[in-house]
Amino acid sequence: MEQSTAVHWHGISIDNDMDGVPGLTQDAVSAGEAFDYDFVVPHPGTYWYHTHDRSWEQNARGLHGALIVEEPEPYDVDGDLTLVIDDWRLDDRSQIDEDSMGAAGDWSHGGRTGGLLTVNGSSTPDIDVVAGERIRMRLINTANARILGVSFGDLPASAVALDGYPIEPREVDGPVVLGPAQRVDVVVDMTGDPGAVGQLELLTQEGAAPGATFRYGPDEPIRTSFPDVPALPSRAPGSAALDLDDPVRVDLLMEGGAMGGMSAATLDGQTLAMPELMDARRFWAFNGVAGDLDMPLTTVARNRTVVVTIQNQTAFPHVMHFHGHHFQVITRDGVPSAQPDWRDSELMGQGETVELAFLADNPGKWLLHCHMLEHAAAGMMTWLNVT
Numbered sequence: 001m002e003q004s005t006a007v008h009w010h011g012i013s014i015d016n017d018m019d020g021v022p023g024l025t026q027d028a029v030s031a032g033e034a035f036d037y038d039f040v041v042p043h044p045g046t047y048w049y050h051t052h053d054r055s056w057e058q059n060a061r062g063l064h065g066a067l068i069v070e071e072p073e074p075y076d077v078d079g080d081l082t083l084v085i086d087d088w089r090l091d092d093r094s095q096i097d098e099d100s101m102g103a104a105g106d107w108s109h110g111g112r113t114g115g116l117l118t119v120n121g122s123s124t125p126d127i128d129v130v131a132g133e134r135i136r137m138r139l140i141n142t143a144n145a146r147i148l149g150v151s152f153g154d155l156p157a158s159a160v161a162l163d164g165y166p167i168e169p170r171e172v173d174g175p176v177v178l179g180p181a182q183r184v185d186v187v188v189d190m191t192g193d194p195g196a197v198g199q200l201e202l203l204t205q206e207g208a209a210p211g212a213t214f215r216y217g218p219d220e221p222i223r224t225s226f227p228d229v230p231a232l233p234s235r236a237p238g239s240a241a242l243d244l245d246d247p248v249r250v251d252l253l254m255e256g257g258a259m260g261g262m263s264a265a266t267l268d269g270q271t272l273a274m275p276e277l278m279d280a281r282r283f284w285a286f287n288g289v290a291g292d293l294d295m296p297l298t299t300v301a302r303n304r305t306v307v308v309t310i311q312n313q314t315a316f317p318h319v320m321h322f323h324g325h326h327f328q329v330i331t332r333d334g335v336p337s338a339q340p341d342w343r344d345s346e347l348m349g350q351g352e353t354v355e356l357a358f359l360a361d362n363p364g365k366w367l368l369h370c371h372m373l374e375h376a377a378a379g380m381m382t383w384l385n386v387t
Contacts, residue, residue: 016364045164111145
C-alpha cells in the first residue's frame with residue numbers, strides 16, 4: 001500500500017511485542033517494508049485480525065479477517081461456519097466512499113457506518129445447509145462502529161462462547177447483539193424442511209435487513225430430534241484466580257463527543273479548550289486526556305488482579321477493548337453480574353458504569369481503547385503497563 005500499517009491479533013493473549021500497536025509495541029510498517037509477526041496461539045476460540053494504523057480508514061476499506069483457533073478435539077457438531085459481518089459506506093458510484101473518510105461528524109458522533117451490509121464479503125449470500133444438521137456459527141462484527149443484532153428467526157440457537165471464551169450453553173432469546181469487534185459462537189439447529197429457504201436477519205438502528213439465506217438441500221433430515229447442546233471445553237483465564245478482596249483499583253471516566261458537554265482536556269501536556277481540541281480532531285477524552293499515550297492509565301505488577309471502573313458520561317455507546325487480556329464484568333450500574341462472562345470487548349450504553357476485573361498476567365504495554373474506531377482516533381485511547 002501507499003500507507004504504513006500494522007496488524008493486531010484481536011483477543012489473542014500473545015507476547016506484547018507481537019500485539020501490533022504502532023507507537024506502543026512497535027513501529028508502523030512503512031510502505032514497501034516488511035515485519036514478521038511470530039507467535040504461538042495459546043487458546044482455541046474465535047478471533048480476528050485487523051489493521052491498527054489509521055484503522056478508522058484501513059479497516060473500513062477491508063483490512064481485517066477471521067482467525068480461528070481450533071480445539072484439540074473436534075466439537076460435536078455437523079458443521080463449523082464463520083460469518084464475518086461488516087458494513088460499507090458507498091458513494092453514488094457504488095464504490096467505497098473515500099471522500100467521507102475521516103469525517104468530523106463521524107469522529108464526534110457514533111462513528112463511521114455504512115448502508116451496505118455484508119456477510120463474508122457478500123450481500124445476502126446463499127448458505128447451503130442440510131435439514132436436521134447442527135452448525136456452529138462463529139459471528140464476528142468487523143464494522144468500524146456499527147452495533148448489530150443477528151437473528152436466526154425460529155431456528156433453535158444456543159450461545160456457547162463469547163469473544164473466544166467458552167460459556168455454559170445459553171439459549172438465544174431474540175437477536176444476538178454484537179458491538180464492533182465482539183464475537184459470539186452460536187450452535188444453530190437447522191430445523192427447516194428439505195427444499196426450504198430460511199433467513200439470517202441483521203438488525204440495525206435503521207431496521208431489519210436480510211443478512212444471508214439458508215437454502216436447504218433436497219435430502220431427508222439427518223435427524224428429527226436434537227440432543228442438548230454440548231459445552232465447549234472450559235478454561236480458566238490466566239494463571240490464577242481473580243483476587244477481588246485486594247485488587248488494584250482504577251477509575252476511567254469517558255467524556256466528550258457531540259452533546260457531551262466536555263469543555264476542555266489535556267493533549268500533549270497542555271490543557272486545551274474544546275474549540276482547540278476540535279481543531280486537533282480530538283473530540284473525546286479518558287480521565288481528561290484526549291488520547292495522549294505518554295503516560296499509562298496505571299502500572300501494575302504481574303499477576304495482580306485489577307478492577308477498572310468505567311463511567312460513560314457521553315451521549316453515545318462505546319465498546320471498550322482490552323489488549324492482551326480478557327476480563328469479567330462484575331457489576332453494571334452497581335448491580336452484580338448474574339453471568340460474569342469473560343470478554344475482551346464490552347459494549348457500554350450511554351450513562352452506564354461498569355466494573356471490569358482482570359488478571360494482569362501478561363507483561364507489557366497494553367492498549368485500552370474504544371473499538372468504535374473513529375472514537376479511538378479522536379481521543380479514546382490509553383494503556384496499561386504490566387511490569
